[in-house]
Amino acid sequence: MTSTQRTGQQPRRLPPQPGEVIDRDRTLQFLWNGRRLSGYEGDSIISALAAAGEQVFSRSFKYHRLRGILSATMHDPHCMLQVDDEPNVRAAHRLLREGMGVTSQNTWPSLHLDLKAVTQLGGRFLAPGFYYKTFMWPRRLWPTYEKVLRQFVHAGRVDQSARGERYEKRYAHTDVLVAGGGPAGMAAALAAAQAGARVMLVEEEHQLGGHLRWANSAGAAELADQVRKAEGIHVLTNATVAARYDGNWCAVIQREPAPGEPERILKTRTGSLVVAAGLIERPYIFSGNDLPGVMLSSAARRLIALHAVAPGERAVVLTANPEGDAAVAHLERAGIEVARVVDARTGGNVRRARGRKTLQQVELTDGTRIEADLLVTATGWTAPTALLNMSGAAPEYVPQAARFLSSAQPQAGVYSTGGLVGDGDAEQLHQHGAAVGIQAAQHALRKRRAAVAATPTGVPATENESPSSPGPVAPLPVPEHPELFRSTTHGMVDFSEDVTSRDLESAVREGYESSELVKRYTTVTMGPTQGKFELVNALAVIASTTGKTIAETGATTWRPMYTSVTLGALAGRNYDPVRYSELQPWHASHGAVPLVAGQWIRPEHYGDPVAEVKAVRRGVGIIDVTPIGKLDLRGPDVPKLLNQLYVNKWSRLAIGRVRYGVMCAEDGVVFDDGVTARLGEEHYVMSTTSSGAGAVWEWVEEWLQTMHPDWQVHVTPVTTAYTSINVAGPHSRRLVSRLTEGVDLSAEEFGYMRVRTGRVAGVDESILWRIGFTGELSYEIHVPASYGLHVWEALLSAGEDLGVTPFGVEAQRVLRLEKGHLIVGQDTDGLTKAYSAGLDWAVKLDKPDFAGKPELVWQHEQGSGHRLVAIQPVDPGVVPEEAAQVLFPTGRIGGRITSSRYSPTLNRSICLGQVERALSDPGTVLDIRLADGRIVQGTVMPQLAHVDPEGTRLNNDTGPEAPERWADPVARGSVPAPGPKTSIAGWEVSTEQSMAPLTLADVTPLVKISVRAAPDGVTADRMPAAFGQARPWGDRLLVVGSGPGEWMVLAEPGERAAALNELSEILQDAEELTSIVDLTHGRALFQLSGESAAELLAAVCAIDLADDMVPDGAALRTNVAGVVTDLIRHDEEGGRRRYLLHCERSSGRYLHATLLDAGRSHGVAETGYPASGSVIRR
Amino acid sequence: MMQLPCPWCGPRNVTEFRHHGPHSPRPEVEPASVEQWHRYLYLQENPCGPVEERWYHSAGCRRFISITRDTYTNATQPGEHP
């Protein structure tokens, strides 16, 4: 050791080493426990500290023993430090940065004077099972125990005031994922890429090379260079494949992927997984094996080779393998004195290590004592088989090798190479890796070809056939290694949990003979290292105590995640879709209190729900009921479908008529209700509850597709194609008539439960329903959604003199409760059959069949179940809580209150409740137990309606008034248009143009016509695009094959007539059921344009958008940020990448905002309607 | 995460689908006995091994599809029913 080369600042820094990763020209200053130190760029925090002469970094968990370097890797249990406001930083991995404030954790008041270390004095006090035994009783002392125990928790401090960080997740797709960038992993990656596979190579450390970096740094650099230059290999360093799940779905954790982003998860789907995780050196058990200065041979070599740091001054080396022998040479080359080489293969052994704070003396089993500050051990390896275990493999312990080996490949698509399967020289490792790489590539490419062929958008690559199947991979030699676990003394087994070999022996003696039980009892392998260092030693100690073999003792299951992952990365960005009506911005700006109802954001009230109720009863109110589900049904067999799904009869519903219907599931439980109207000969619109819309649609499709594929019916959801407004109150006829043209609104012509179509406030194709939920004369107006705001504002201005009042969901709930209308899901639950919901009148058991009939026949015969009744508390001022219990006089529970409110109309409390039959007779006075325990009385009413049971309020004889003149309505896009605006074909659009390389534009004004027909009929033959394709049709139309037997025809704004013309021409003599539904107002349509569009989508969409899977002209439907979205690749002129995305209009705002947010790191910019005015034409 | 082989769309993540349980045909209402209905509605065999299941590709083609899934390994292949 030539001390002249050691500076005062970095006394342990060695002269330049071949392959070192530090940049000596760039000195970094940092603070260590308040002291100013310096290191070099490329140093880890620990290597910089070690260069500065620091040997002690932390205190242990239970005994608060001083700890130094063990492995000098990310997993080193002794090198977890606090860095600024971040606790538990893996400091032997984290790179040094200028100005870092580094402190030790788990120490008080200081690293070297730690009061908690007194626990060491009462060593037996913390015997295994200590926590269970000591703190069990008495229970009342738990709070005190907790305070004591909390002192022992090892962890840093979390700065509560620290600003939140940004985390995101991404989807990734590759053919071959290689976990581990050592020689075998790199060889596998190179070979796989050469075979034509897309490869992702993931290396935990900051450089490729693995152990070659210190064994043969030139060789490592050369191989790494080949990998970096190879085509088709995506290299991620400082990243870990932390988990593998079904279908080769892997969690790749990227650390510090971007400034300000601490970690990111890549949810990676790979064809083949190659596990090349290498080996972790195993500590040796002897007294003092955790003293600072005792370290693994690989740690010493890392420090010297990568960071040019002397791990000590005078060394003893315990070696049992060639790596240990090489460490001796390495230390000597670095100028470190090797005082003694103890060769375990010839009987040498270390008995104990001694030292006050750090290592001072090594005692051998032959009694020799050697003064030394460094003891290097090389006694064997642990195979980190985690990913193989997660793939279903069960690696076996091989005594000859003294480690677990994975002999068989666990399953097609999962491979392993390198130290996990055997030993070998560099050449052997390379050959094995390459052979496995080719095998993995061929499997993945076969899988990929099959996927492309099975995918309607896929275009098979025209490239040559894959190379002929490679021969079997020649196995790596099984290593020969002595089984060395423990010396003649006891020492630490689990360094992060402070579990010693003595603890394990005593646990076994206490009767915990199974390794799984010992693990839970002693917490061995349950600390941050999760078995990486201690697993095999623990098994060996247990085995020797029980007298079994290690193989018999078993292995511990490796579970995800393999490395520690921040909770932020696991949580990622939260995609929680919300839906808005067109009117929600109006509601928000008029004082509406938002109510979250399922995915919908709705107005609960506008400040005074009681006033809103009174306005409806006395004058007229309007409510936004857009979320009500609507299904467009077409075809000759719609009545069959309605008869099958509703419990009541549907055969003779005349055109222009509306009927209320109830649906039950097959178990007879009420599932949804709503009204259905017949608009034309073979055209119906079904309405559903807001929350049931999706389920009813699926239920309808299930019946049509699986049970009655012979029925000729097409279903199209049109829930948000319309803005739905209920106009209710005595003046509603007068108000609606002022807006409506083409419909006679007189009571005689347009009676209750009738439907008409006409023009409302200048908006054509509006549907008017005379129905209501409030008991008042009322109309439900469905207007094409883009005109929703226009019509809402027209109602407000036309009804000013009538005192028109917007009302929210709360007022509507009071009104319907006054009228006694049930709400499915509120007044019924998952067990309420139709006869328990007061629906006896609706159920028609004389129908031959309907969903739920057998169960309802049974319920009818048994007379079983509760009854729905109206209840009025005797004390009119008491409003029982919803879910309050209804009691028999004996106190037995006999039902519950399902809805309750104070009625402003009756000035008393009113309820609906489900009660047993014995309590359901009108006039019964029953007990209601309130939440506070008080019991009040209530009277069962003769009918469900509290207000106007005779229904006279519907017979309102106001006459219609003459319609006013309305200006041309303005159609609005699905998101607010930014900046200056203009009008295109009656649509208000933004003229703002962004020059950003990636832009998002609202192109909702495009005409969107849905076409349905048989997937394999004559229409399908004639349509210009097959399922999965988007094809131009002339230069004004784009036909998208959006589903089997389902198309979307897109046209420039205002070109609806042209599109319908073209369609009618090819559909006219098709002689099969074809349906054409205009969804222009029902879908939000966006254009995402720019080369990095696919990268943005990878944050929100799991589909592989590679050119062979989703080429230009491809169309598919999938999940985008949690919203079912149609994705069309329609590249621009000149080949610039472009996607059109469309979803339900009510999800448009959410999708738009989410795409802008997810694209921030790609610089996405919002832009107006395309300046060229054309989206379809290229 | 599993992928399911949709006969229309190709392999897709299982989260795009809704599970509709093992394939079991609905009895005809009239001749069916109470016991048959009881079996159809409430009794499931839940075997360990291959089961033909119905899935609804709700976030894709919106077709009901038939898939044979091994409940032990999660290995899937197209089912026999349409």
Ligand SMILES: [Zn+2]
């Ligand atoms: Zn599908």
